[in-house]
Amino acid sequence: xxxxxxxxxxxxxxxxxxxxxxxxxxxxxxxxxxxxxxxxxxxxxxxxxxxxxxxxxxxxxxxxxxxxxxxxxxxxxxxxxxxxxxxxxxxxxxxxxxxxxxxxxxxxxxxxxxx
Amino acid sequence: xxxxxxxxxxxxxxxxxxxxxxxxxxxxxxxxxxxxxxxxxxxxxxxxxxxxxxxxxxxxxxxxxxxxxxxxxxxxxxxxxxxxxxxxxxxxxxxxxxxxxxxxxxxxxxxxxxxxxxxxxxxxxxxxxxxxxxxx
Numbered sequence: 001x002x003x004x005x006x007x008x009x010x011x012x013x014x015x016x017x018x019x020x021x022x023x024x025x026x027x028x029x030x031x032x033x034x035x036x037x038x039x040x041x042x043x044x045x046x047x048x049x050x051x052x053x054x055x056x057x058x059x060x061x062x063x064x065x066x067x068x069x070x071x072x073x074x075x076x077x078x079x080x081x082x083x084x085x086x087x088x089x090x091x092x093x094x095x096x097x098x099x100x101x102x103x104x105x106x107x108x109x110x111x112x113x114x115x
Numbered sequence: 116x117x118x119x120x121x122x123x124x125x126x127x128x129x130x131x132x133x134x135x136x137x138x139x140x141x142x143x144x145x146x147x148x149x150x151x152x153x154x155x156x157x158x159x160x161x162x163x164x165x166x167x168x169x170x171x172x173x174x175x176x177x178x179x180x181x182x183x184x185x186x187x188x189x190x191x192x193x194x195x196x197x198x199x200x201x202x203x204x205x206x207x208x209x210x211x212x213x214x215x216x217x218x219x220x221x222x223x224x225x226x227x228x229x230x231x232x233x234x235x236x237x238x239x240x241x242x243x244x245x246x247x248x249x250x251x
Contacts, residue, residue: 008162020196027191056180060164060173063150067220079204086197094197101240102201108232109207111225 005065008058009074015055017078021085022048028090074113080106128193131186132202138183140209142176144217149173201240207233 001009026045030036062071083102086092122128149172156166167173190199208230214220222230 004162020200023188024191024196027188030192052184057164060146060150060167061162062164063147064154064161064164064167067147067214079201082200083197086195086200090196092195092197097242098197098201098240101236101238102197104236104239105201105204105207105233106236108229108234108236109204111229111232112207112211113229 001066005062008062009071012055012058012062013075013078013081015051015058016075017081017085019048019051019055020078020082021089022051024086024090070113077106077110079109122193128190131189132194132199135183135186135190136203136205136209138179138186139203139206140213142179142183143206143210144213145172145176145179147214147218149176198240198244202237202244204233205237208237 022044026041026043026048029038029040029044032038032040034041036042059071059075080102083094083099087094146167149170150164150167152170152172153166154161156169160166187203211220211222211226211230215222
């Protein structure tokens with residue numbers, strides 16, 4: 001893997017994590033009286049979609065050079081990052097079991113990606 | 116939030132999580148096939164991934180991307196991200212298995228161990244959630 005590819009992998013990863021946080025924030029705000037028409041929903045939704053689109057094309061570019069079973073698992077590093085990011089930015093409740101499960105999934109995904 | 120907290124039947128968020136995971140698995144395999152087809156089209160543009168749009172597989176994949184996104188947004192409306200996202204990682208078991216079975220890619224022992232660890236992690240995350248659902 002070249003340094004440029006590694007940077008693209010990292011940018012794709014950050015886009016994916018931030019995109020999920022923005023989308024969850026948007027959907028979590030959609031239960032109010034104004035539903036989906038509120039700025040609180042639309043703004044984070046559009047930011048989330050923009051980030052996911054960026055990630056989509058970056059990963060597609062990577063797939064032209066590497067095997068799917070090699071490239072895709074890198075995104076799995078996002079699991080543990082998202083679990084903690086959701087706890088910090090969205091104030092979701094973390095349990096020990098949830099963290100342990102996320103760590104197992106992350107380690108598993110990294111193992112898959114290293115091989 | 117309380118009144119909309121428990122949709123049932125086909126509106127159940129867990130069903131949509133399963134559909135979303137299936138769509139992701141399908142579109143990843145289609146994207147790889149499309150990307151492989153278009154790998155040598157234009158070296159100066161290929162880093163952007165945009166040359167992939169020349170493949171029909173990529174366009175079919177995009178339909179599944181949209182489907183997975185809609186079902187995922189529905190999931191996010193009801194489930195916490197810190198639970199739904201780890202469970203969505205079932206794709207890391209399904210995609211390598213699909214790459215192996217359908218695309219004929221190789222899976223070595225260490226990768227099998229990784230797949231097993233992800234599966235174990237999924238069970239650990241899902242267990243307290245299942246208990247939580249029973250209490251509701």
